[in-house]
Amino acid sequence: PDLTLPSDAVRCLGRLMWTRQKRGSGSKWAKEIDAMQSHRESLQSSSFELHTHLSHALVRYLGISSPEQLSKFELNSPKDLVDITSRFITNTFSVTTPTLTPIGVSVSPIVALINHSCEPN
Numbered sequence: 001p002d003l004t005l006p007s008d009a010v011r012c013l014g015r016l017m018w019t020r021q022k023r024g025s026g027s028k029w030a031k032e033i034d035a036m037q038s039h040r041e042s043l044q045s046s047s048f049e050l051h052t053h054l055s056h057a058l059v060r061y062l063g064i065s066s067p068e069q070l071s072k073f074e075l076n077s078p079k080d081l082v083d084i085t086s087r088f089i090t091n092t093f094s095v096t097t098p099t100l101t102p103i104g105v106s107v108s109p110i111v112a113l114i115n116h117s118c119e120p121n
Helices: 008-023 027-036 045-062 067-073 078-091 111-114
Strands: 091-095 102-107
Touching: 008 027, 008 045, 008 067, 008 078, 008 102, 008 111, 027 102, 027 111, 067 078, 078 091, 078 111, 102 111
Parallel strands: none
Antiparallel strands: 091 102
């Protein structure tokens, strides 16, 4: 077995997936996550590759061995998984101490909406 500690991003995405599994895709929480922008269709190939690698790492972390097992998390296809990964990358931000030492990651649909621009810097 692989004993490497997954990255913070993979662990956070795992928590998102387990919450989605617990609450269901029809919950208010899941609808807010699903409403966040993903920009998957407009990604450059290098960014798309990053999203795909992160999705693969998430699949390994969750112990998913076939596309059919995505249904446990109320996802219909690998495309849905890449969409969630893209939403995560597009809308998360670091939580830091006052000296800007990173201490975590936040996924907040409301903050993402406030901070969203279709024309990033």
